[in-house]
Amino acid sequence: MRPCLSPPVFVCCLLLSAPVFGYLGDRHSRKAALSIGILLWSGAGLSSSFISPQYSWLFFLSRGVVGIGSASFSTIAPTVLGDLFVRDQRTRVLAVFYIFIPVGSGLGYVLGSAVLQLTGNWRWAFRVMPCLEAVALILLIVLVPDPPRGAAEKQEEAAVGDPRSSWCEDVRYLGRNWSFVWSTLGVTAIAFVTGALGFWAPKFLFEARVVHGLQPPCLQDPCNSQDSLIFGILTVVTGIIGVVLGAEAARRYKKVNPRAEPLICACSLLAAAPCLFLALILARVTLLASYVFLVLGELLLSCNWAVVADILLSVVVPRCRGTAEALQITVGHVLGDAGSPYLTGLISGTLRAARPDSYLQSFLSLQHSFLGCAFIVALGGGCFLLTALRLEMDQARARQPGTGTPDSKDSESQALLSSTGSVAENL
Template identity: 90%
Template structure:
């Protein structure tokens, strides 16, 4: 319910964020998820459908923030500052997730009732709402580039025209497919990696077989801690590498994403292959793969902000989130489990065969990461062209007739000629 509502509402908030006050949209999002979280703590078991409905409302609130907040940062900062601020923004996603587990567990131990965890967090969300209203400005779209009217891309078009423009923006298309590959693998790992690690310890004789579910509690805790730690380190590493490397290479951002995904694919493959023989090496390689995956989040957001005109950035964020989840982590846990069950069906019923079936189903994830790396390589081929198009006057949702294409080409050629030093 949460994921479904997030997917459906992300394009809606993207559309609204491109046309109305983004500060108001963010405030509505905070009110939605804090109000839904607080009210869900008072729902009795006989009204369980209301609890699921509240989870959907929380998903809607989350969609508003994940869609609109990066576009506000894109209009407040530019170049190196933007990269650093996006890194800080994405660092707090794993930090917040980890603190949520810690706070929820602490409140449960103190009160003996899980409902109080849903009554504490709205206090923090109320503070966030006050800080948002008092401290955060609502800059004009394109303000950071100091070309508000030029960067807006002409008269306001419809949502369909925005989507049509984004469909011809190949840097956006290829980077979205790369993000989808990342989401596919992170979704599969988050669901199945603790079970895989538990079964690996059983095969190595480090853990007795489990006869009653849940079995992988310790491995879930360890993998969760690894995810938080590598998430923080990866975002910082990716953003800093992008900031430094793009001074020498204007295509640095997609190249960093491509290299990190290809290296993560190799780490995941080696972790799977070595798991039956060397458990510790498998753990280390899996953590390294998680680190490399996390290098992409801030960098991908920077790519989107640089290749899409400011007037369409909210719609672009919403579509990227929706496509990434629908084709990525929404189905990858099920597909991984389906492949594992299919492979296991024709084998003897044993812990070793269960482990090997899950290991082989995970190999698909390494292949998907390699495809994602290829998508970012294709992004690098188009990046400079789409960045120039986003900066050019009159681009955006306007129909691209032959005359406008010729005019844009002539203008870009003239800019390049004027920038060339005379001999």
């Protein structure tokens, strides 16, 4: 098998199915779509553990089915949360939801490495996870509601009763929504970098330790899993802290600046770019400094997940939020992490082929192929600065009468009136 092809297969199937789930999520039961997604990815993950090497195409097919199942949650779950909560509550709940993206990614490294060490067979990692997914499916069916679209904005009738637009009309509307367009390009930059880091960072750290004489070279597979464990732990810790910091900073800053969310994203990415650059450059000189800047870069990248989702929910009308999530995911993966692991490996291999065969040159080739990630992160920061210029205008359009998305201040006023009967409290 060629492992570098597995992420592109997964992501390509995810991005092809995301628009389908977005369409279904805007028009049919979102709870049913989420349940189908869990069944797909858990079944495909379990079945892939029984595929023999001579049928590698079946393994890649199963990874594609996992991507299809994952598309359901990536596309629909944020819209359900958007219809259950508004303003500060929505920001906090989205933070909790997006915490589990880095947590899941990091635990994947940790679990895979631990299972490999205990059993000597990576296949058992794919047999453990379906047990957890079965629990998730039961909790989804029993505990999670399926709210009407736009319910959180206290305009359920308007949101549900609006004439149903076609999918093409929804796409045209989103293409004219510049806050959505620029924030999607910013998300694409984040996806590109996180995809490349997730696939190649453990190998980069391993080769750095080989160059420093702290680790013997890997002469046969499976290699020492220490670097996957280290990177997994870093991903979990920085992911949790970063998501919480980003969401809380946006929540507080919004009280004084209505453009807080895209500005928080822009600042975090513009600060992450030099951190990643220094982490790469200093790896040959001092591993400690490289780890410090890698942690800072990962932390700053993680600040964006919940904030970006909040931006989308605030500038897009409820009737096409599922489609908006799907398009953002599709564009982010097509131009981001679908190809970044392969592109990084291709550049590294090309550089290595033109250099002497040594461990140092192998390390330098991978290091140089990574440097473009710092530039991509900076471009993402610029996209969020452009988002800030359009944010208030697009939010106002999303709150226009008849869209099912009124001003959140009006929603709060209605709640206060119903509970206290006092008009003064709404001023």
